[in-house]
Amino acid sequence: MPTVLIPTPLRKLTNELEEVSAAGATVGELLDNLDRAFPGLKDRVCDEAGNVRRFVNIFINGEDIRFLEEKATPVKDTDEISIVPAIAGG
Amino acid sequence: MDKPSPFFSNLKCRECGRLYPKQAIHVCDFDFGPLEAVYDYDAIRPVLTRAAIESRPHTMWRYRELLPIDGEPTVGTQVGFTPLVKADRLARALGIRELYVKNDTVNYPTLSFKDRVVSVALSRARELGFKVVACASTGNLANSVAANAASAGLKSYVLIPADLEQGKVLGSLVYGTNVIGIHGAYDQVNRLCSEIAGKYGWGFVNVNLRPYYAEGSKSMGYEICEQLGWRIPQHTVVPMASGSLLTKIHKAYGEFARLGLVENSPFAVYGAQATGCAPIAHAMKRGTDIVKPVPNPMTIAKSLAIGTPADGYYAIHAMRQTGGSAEDVTDDEIVAGIRLLAECEGIFAETAGGVTVHCAKKLIDTGKIPRDGSAVLCITGHGLKTQEAIAGKCGELRLIKPSLREFEEHVYAKDTAAA
Numbered sequence: 243m244p245t246v247l248i249p250t251p252l253r254k255l256t257n258e259l260e261e262v263s264a265a266g267a268t269v270g271e272l273l274d275n276l277d278r279a280f281p282g283l284k285d286r287v288c289d290e291a292g293n294v295r296r297f298v299n300i301f302i303n304g305e306d307i308r309f310l311e312e313k314a315t316p317v318k319d320t321d322e323i324s325i326v327p328a329i330a331g332g
Numbered sequence: 333m334d335k336p337s338p339f340f341s342n343l344k345c346r347e348c349g350r351l352y353p354k355q356a357i358h359v360c361d362f363d364f365g366p367l368e369a370v371y372d373y374d375a376i377r378p379v380l381t382r383a384a385i386e387s388r389p390h391t392m393w394r395y396r397e398l399l400p401i402d403g404e405p406t407v408g409t410q411v412g413f414t415p416l417v418k419a420d421r422l423a424r425a426l427g428i429r430e431l432y433v434k435n436d437t438v439n440y441p442t443l444s445f446k447d448r449v450v451s452v453a454l455s456r457a458r459e460l461g462f463k464v465v466a467c468a469s470t471g472n473l474a475n476s477v478a479a480n481a482a483s484a485g486l487k488s489y490v491l492i493p494a495d496l497e498q499g500k501v502l503g504s505l506v507y508g509t510n511v512i513g514i515h516g517a518y519d520q521v522n523r524l525c526s527e528i529a530g531k532y533g534w535g536f537v538n539v540n541l542r543p544y545y546a547e548g549s550k551s552m553g554y555e556i557c558e559q560l561g562w563r564i565p566q567h568t569v570v571p572m573a574s575g576s577l578l579t580k581i582h583k584a585y586g587e588f589a590r591l592g593l594v595e596n597s598p599f600a601v602y603g604a605q606a607t608g609c610a611p612i613a614h615a616m617k618r619g620t621d622i623v624k625p626v627p628n629p630m631t632i633a634k635s636l637a638i639g640t641p642a643d644g645y646y647a648i649h650a651m652r653q654t655g656g657s658a659e660d661v662t663d664d665e666i667v668a669g670i671r672l673l674a675e676c677e678g679i680f681a682e683t684a685g686g687v688t689v690h691c692a693k694k695l696i697d698t699g700k701i702p703r704d705g706s707a708v709l710c711i712t713g714h715g716l717k718t719q720e721a722i723a724g725k726c727g728e729l730r731l732i733k734p735s736l737r738e739f740e741e742h743v744y745a746k747d748t749a750a751a
Contacts, residue, residue, distance in 0.1 A: 247527060249526065249527075249530060250357075250529075250530040250540075251357075251359050251360070251361045251364065252361075254361065260530070260531065286361070286362060286363070286364070287364075289363075295363055295364055296645060297347070297359065297363070297364040297365055297366065297642070298364045299523070299640065301523055304516070304520055304523065306519070306625060306627070306640065308624075308625055309625070309627045324523060324527065326522075326523050326526045326527070327358070327359040327364045327526065328359075328364070328366070328640065328642035
């Protein structure tokens with residue numbers, strides 16, 4: 243199963259786990275499955291309409307899903323998914 | 333442990349308004365909205381008067397009630413209060429009645445506005461007990477974290493894209509910091525830093541210390557108002573990378589008006605980007621607040637090359653709300669902007685300064701900033717840091733033998749013939 247890196251603000255929902263595994267053929271499915279394992283997680287990442295929130299970035303192996311197919315982006319078993327809050331400049 | 337500040341009470345989510353304690357956290361647990369410092373302006377008003385400010389040393393800390401630390405500043409106590417230069421020759425060249433340059437190329441100690449944010453972030457990092465500080469940087473922030481951490485005796489790590497200008501790499505290494513070059517664009521450096529910050533408990537100035545860091549930029553706005561004789565400038569042009577500086581200058585003007593330190597006069601803020609990485613300017617021009625990230629920034633203005641600008645959304649709202657707008661310029665225009673500022677005012681700015689100057693020219697030429705108005709340009713970093721960008725593009729060295737005849741023949745005769 244793909245690995246998902248959990249950012250600090252979400253670890254209260256994952257029993258402080260920094261890294262979890264979740265199944266899913268796409269980012270959207272993976273988020274749904276994560277939400278089943280850790281209820282409430284999807285609400286934090288997605289808004290009421292189900293879109294990824296403005297200040298959340300999701301990467302697959304370092305690629306921002308907004309440059310791929312957003313939530314429809316396919317996910318492979320070996321992929322590493324990061325959920326990362328937006329960061330100020332430098 | 334310092335006594336809590338009576339003026340700075342909490343962090344607050346900009347999106348949902350939830351309050352958080354003043355810890356090393358930067359996003360809301362519920363919607364990932366950025367956290368921002370909250371102040372008690374009623375408590376600040378009687379204390380922070382013009383007379384009180386004028387009685388204090390000429391540093392950014394003369395506005396300390398409006399900066400988010402508990403005790404006295406301990407890092408970067410000499411930062412800020414850079415010159416506000418009345419730029420008459422540049423005003424004539426750009427065709428505007430009145431123009432000022434806020435010259436942070438001479439900020440102390442690392443010649444960019446980043447000393448402002450680092451001064452606050454590291455003072456707060458010490459209050460929170462961090463022993464290791466770090467940052468994700470396009471160069472200037474790395475220089476400032478490295479220098480200020482060195483003088484504070486803190487261990488530091490700076491993470492930068494691998495392809496930065498030599499001046500910016502050396503300008504970090506010299507302080508004995510750990511410089512880590514990442515094979516990737518700044519946005520990937522950022523992502524990695526966010527993961528590292530969560531793992532090792534380091535104080536990342538622009539990640540978990542971001543609410544403190546970001547507030548430091550406000551001091552540039554306060555200084556502009558004070559140096560103009562306690563008034564808000566009509567038009568302010570600000571370079572945008574993440575968009576944070578623009579939103580904080582906007583906030584600074586608003587706070588000064590709210591505190592009665594300046595008249596609540598109308599003002600507009602304008603954002604400047606490089607065309608090769610202009611996600612905020614392009615969204616502004618499209619008339620939307622949805623900032624489309626730029627996957628592969630391509631510009632000589634590397635300090636502005638942030639493809640996923642965290643504060644883009646708020647920068648757009650600040651510009652729109654004040655009647656401002658945004659522009660972007662090509663690499664050639666950036667070089668022209670650097671030269672124009674240097675030739676008119678004797679100020680050598682880095683590429684971001686060229687962006688700001690040439691965007692100002694465009695804003696004036698298109699009537700967005702009126703020719704009979706008064707404007708301030710925020711020049712944020714020194715040109716010695718980005719020499720590669722202008723090498724071979726501003727005249728050539730003329731070589732002669734140490735002989736008067738050669739000087740007369742090759743220099744004086746030619747120059748007088750040309751004149």
